[in-house]
Amino acid sequence: MRNVVVVGGGIVGLAVAWELTRRGLDVTVLEKESRWAAHQTGHNSNVVHAGLYYKPGSFKARMSVAGNRSIVDFARQYGVPVEVCGKLVVATDEKEIPALNTLAERAEANGVPAKKITPAEAREYEPEVACVAALRVESTGIIDFPGVCAALVRLLDEAGVDLRLNSPALAIRAGANGGVEVATGDDVVRADALVNCAGLHSDRVARLAGLTPSAKIVPFRGEYYELKPERRGLVKGLIYPVPDPTLPFLGVHLTRMLDGSVHAGPNAVLALRREGYGWGDFSAKDVAEVAAFPGIWRLAKKYAFPTGLDEVRRSFSKKRFAASLARLVPAVTEDDIVRHGSGVRAQAMRRDGSLVDDFLIETARDQVHVLNAPSPAATSALEIARHIADQVAEG
Structure with missing residues (x-):
């Protein structure tokens, strides 16, 4: 039986593992954290996107429209909370x-x-x-994406898949007789093929495997507030602004969650660490790596003033954040919102400063690397998985 090692235990990695397993392959999943869906999947807005924003014919357009149906069907089949609310x-x-x-x-x-x-x-x-x-x-909905991951883990476990937490990919090399070998510190995993779904570290994993990726991951933090319980009645469903077509972010919006709470956000600021969920999360290595990348300076020249500066100001000013929300719902005031966590988006950027605006998947011999899969990747996870499984089969 052909075997595949999947690096990354977020929703895309787990969906890929499930699709490969359903096709009869032997799969090992490596996740560096002590839990599944620890980063992008576990810190997003839990919105099932409709496929509205994306260029017709693009991966994002095709996969989010199909994924809107498949992820809702999956959730209903396996008892994951979901609501198609528009x-x-x-x-x-x-x-x-x-x-x-x-x-x-x-x-x-x-x-x-x-x-x-x-x-x-x-x-x-x-x-x-x-x-x-x-x-x-x-067709827009809300869902429990960590719950989807929990369901996938149950299915994978029942199918006998080798699921390994606390198992970072530290080194990758070609096997002596083909395939790949992945060192985790405790073990060396040998497989016929590698699928890299490492999210915020996908470009680093690609480089470990000998690939020179065409884009670099630059982390952007999105910060959220939520309406106080007594003010939740101001929002019945999901309210979004018209997005700036030159930016990959949809703008601050209001989202009623499955539990009745109303989340507000996110803004978008450069994170100071790949997994930097606050201004105090700092990595000298990560900052130096971004600073040495020509693309970030070209992007800054284009967007730092006033767009980037406005986002930073909003990060530090509850009043500014509330004012952004009040453009959509004028009754929202500074006193109506409280802080509610943040997430980090793995945004792929090219050396010329352009942001990769579609899913980016690159291949090498016995390898498939998912190098750009921000929103709507969670919505599209089952469709991305089918596409990758096809590539593994062809390889």
């Missing part, structure tokens, strides 16, 4: 209407159920919202 994307200024119209056109091109609605119609969904026009997207 969302509003709202233009709060006349200047945003052309971009909203572009989103509507993109939705149609991608096969996403969405329709333009008036401010009065928007208030039927969200009585407190302020807008000059809106887009109603019916």
Whole structure:
């Protein structure tokens, strides 16, 4: 039986392991942390994306539209909480209407159920919202992505998959008779093929395996607030702004979660560590590596002022954060929100400073490397897994 080692125990790595197992392969999963879904999967907004934003024909467009269905079906089949509630994307200024119209056109091109609605119609969904026009997207949902991972782990365990926590990939080399060998410190795992789903460390794992990746991971932290319990009634579902099409981030938004809480955020600031969830999380190695990368300076030249500076100011100012939310729901005030954690996005960047705007998967002999899989990767995880399993089969 052909065997594969998967590096990374987030939702993409676990989904890949499950798909390979279902195809009859022998799989080992290596996760450096002491728990599954410890980073991006465990710190995201738990939104099932519809596929609205992405360039028609791209991996993100095709996989998120298909993934919207497959991840919801998986959750329902295996008892993971999920709710398809829809969302509003709202233009709060006349200047945003052309971009909203572009989103509507993109939705149609991608096969996403969405329709333009008036401010009065928007208030039927969200009585407190302020807008000059809106887009109603019916297939957006909310889900427990860590719960999806727990279900995948149960399925993998029942199938006899070798699941290893506390097992970082420290060295990788080609096997003497083909395949790969991965040293974890305690053991050397030998396999016919390697799949790298290491997220925030995917480029480093690729380099360990002898690949020169075409992009570098630069970590961006997104910080969240939540509405106080007595103010949760201001938001009934999901309210998003019209995003800046030049940036990979969707902007600060409001999301009612499965437990009834309402999360607000995230902003986007450069993290000072690959797994840096606060300003106090600092790695001299990680900062030096980013500072030595030409792409970050080219990106900074383009976006540092005023966009980057505004994001940093919002990071330190609850008042500014609340003001961003009040553009969507004017009744939200500084007194209505409290801090609620953060997440770190593994954003792939090229040397010219451009941000990789699609999923990036590169291959070498007996190797598949997932080098850019930020949002909507969780939504698309089962579809990404099918694509990767096809590549492993071809290899």
